[in-house]
Amino acid sequence: MDTEDTTELRNPFPSPPSHYTKYTSHNLSLLKLLRERAPDDPNPNQHEILKDQSDVPDWPLVQLEKPRVDWILEEPDAYYEVYGDRWFVKEKIPSLAELGGNQLYPADPAIDRRPALRSILRSILVAHSSLMGSLLTPPPTSAEVPPEWQRHVEWINVLSQNLMAAANDLRPVQARGNLEAMMRRQLELRKEETKQLHECVIQLC
Numbered sequence: 001m002d003t004e005d006t007t008e009l010r011n012p013f014p015s016p017p018s019h020y021t022k023y024t025s026h027n028l029s030l031l032k033l034l035r036e037r038a039p040d041d042p043n044p045n046q047h048e049i050l051k052d053q054s055d056v057p058d059w060p061l062v063q064l065e066k067p068r069v070d071w072i073l074e075e076p077d078a079y080y081e082v083y084g085d086r087w088f089v090k091e092k093i094p095s096l097a098e099l100g101g102n103q104l105y106p107a108d109p110a111i112d113r114r115p116a117l118r119s120i121l122r123s124i125l126v127a128h129s130s131l132m133g134s135l136l137t138p139p140p141t142s143a144e145v146p147p148e149w150q151r152h153v154e155w156i157n158v159l160s161q162n163l164m165a166a167a168n169d170l171r172p173v174q175a176r177g178n179l180e181a182m183m184r185r186q187l188e189l190r191k192e193e194t195k196q197l198h199e200c201v202i203q204l205c
Contacts, residue, residue: 019063030046030056030061031065034046046061073089078090101165113166127156
């Protein structure tokens with residue numbers, strides 16, 4: 001795939017695929033007739049089977065068939081690609097370790113992560129204090145030796161990635177909690193409105 005095609009795939013508003021012009025009413029009718037005459041043949045000779053039809057294309061008509069979704073679902077990590085991006089059929093938030101990071105908290109969501117996150121938070125405070133102290137030391141005389149503050153910055157970066165990744169893992173739980181709270185509030189409002197209606201009816205009677 002050349003650079004122009006790759007750019008087109010990454011375009012947020014890409015042009016239709018070039019083969020969309022093949023999906024004409026005539027070609028779809030030929031495909032339907034082909035499948036009626038050769039239902040079990042995966043590679044039918046369309047020119048021989050459709051010799052009584054006109055304008056039979058040179059390219060295989062089976063290209064117009066819908067993709068087999070069941071084939072995709074049989075894969076262990078089922079995915080599909082749209083405009084150059086890969087999307088998994090079953091939505092899954094990749095862990096920090098799967099993204100290539102150094103994960104410092106348990107990967108199993110059933111394990112309580114609070115002790116590990118508290119340790120990470122304390123490590124950030126210690127690393128920040130060490131970073132402030134390293135800024136007061138003179139730089140190394142050799143260019144090959146990295147400065148001490150650089151090591152602390154890299155470690156703080158790793159710790160911050162773990163905090164953000166753990167927070168992102170809790171977003172589904174937060175969304176469910178917000179939804180439950182919203183539904184409880186709506187129920188309370190309806191109860192209040194119903195109570196006010198009953199009071200109005202009693203006053204009118």
